[in-house]
Amino acid sequence: MNMTLQPHLDTIPSPCFVLEEAKLRRNLELIDSVQKTAGVTIILALKGFSMYSAFPIVREYLSGATASSLNEIKLVNEYMDVKAHTYIPAYQDQDFDEVLQRSSHLTFNSWSQWERFSGRVAQYNQHQLAANSDEHVPASTVSCGIRVNPQYSEVATDMYNPCVPGSRLGATRDQLPDQLPDGLDGIHFHTLCENDSFTLERTLDALESRFGELLHQAKWVNLGGGHLMTREGYDTQHLIGLLRAFREKYNVDIIMEPGSAIAWQTGVLVSTVLDVLNSQGIDVAILDTSFAAHMPDTLEMPYKPRILSAYHEPVAGKPTYRLGGMTCLAGDFMGDYSFDKPLEIGDTLVFDDMIHYTMVKTTTFNGVNLPAIGMLTTDDRFELIRTYGYESFKDRLS
DSSP: TTTTGGGGGTOOOSSSEEEEHHHHHHHHHHHHHHHHHHEEEOOOOOOOOOOOHHHHHTTTOOEEEEEESSHHHHHIIIIIIIOEEEESSOOHHHHHHHHHHHHEEEESSSSSHHHEEEEHHHHHHHHHHHOOOOSSSSOOOEEEEEEESSSSSOOOOOGGTTTTOOOOOOOGGGGGGGSSTTTTTEOOOOSSSOOHHHHHHHHHHHHHHHHHHHTOOOSEEOOOOOOTTTTOOOHHHHHHHHHHHHHHHHOOOOEOOOOOHTTOOOOOEEEEEEEEETTEEEEEESSSSOOTTHHHHHTTTOOOOBEEEEEEEOOSSOEEEEEEEESTTTEEEEEEEEESOOOOOOOOOESSSSSTTTGGGGGOOGOOOOEEEEEEEETTTTEEOOOOOHHHHHTOOO
């Protein structure tokens, strides 16, 4: 069991996501060291970590955040107190003006999107420049980029691979001109998923082979996310050397927007055993949480989450259980785990590393309450930040 968490289990509601502030700061310190040493900008990706109550901590280390919807943009504006780096696969006409006003950078997914909206961007930027009466204060204009598809990715799961044939994400080289037009400053790609710097190196080779002449014309290059630099064994020195060399070769500003790396191994999901039964020779424990509603990434990826004080794989001779969620979906289960003693109703099970991506994907399917959210602070206090009930379920319906 997590020793820092153990003394607080009696006061933590179940189910509950618990972020450990010290671990978040540890990750942010490493990421900040990389960005300063490499001379790049690393920003928070909300799609991986949107726990806005922790944004004041993130702001101590990172200067910005990236968003992929107007709602995420507003969260960046309100709780990071900056304009967003925005990428949306297809912009909606009725939202576009507000997106412009709330963004510092805007990436277009396709050439057709650029052609459709570039005039409105130019008009907005001209208005901002004309309205700026203080020559010592830069005008609040928007810098635009185009997302490209280097047609190279080492992501094994197709659901997370933006380079599969027919991918809608990013323009291939044949869809772009030889010259970046006025107003298009950046090149953006995102083809990694919890990868290391050597995967990035091979990806950059593919990017350069297809888009090299456009990179020389760009002012900035956004390397997207998937850079899992906080994972044990990640070679940050290799990453720093890679970033420096690329930045100097093309004379560009480099932006990175990792999702998992920021909240990697920073917290848990606390749950409770509600029932124990035997089903045709298989021991089953039903929990007050749900894999389908609260941990859907475990079924999508798929992957088997680690449980503290449990054996990740069945061990002969030890009590072994298939763990079931509390929804009526037949596939809402995960198996099998072994324990040192039989599970009983009321026992606490703690799922490890449940903060990045897991929290942002929760649903109220079947009317199941969302897990509470709390934080274990650096001065060893548990703070209950939010709980959910009927109103949270009802507000998503009509």
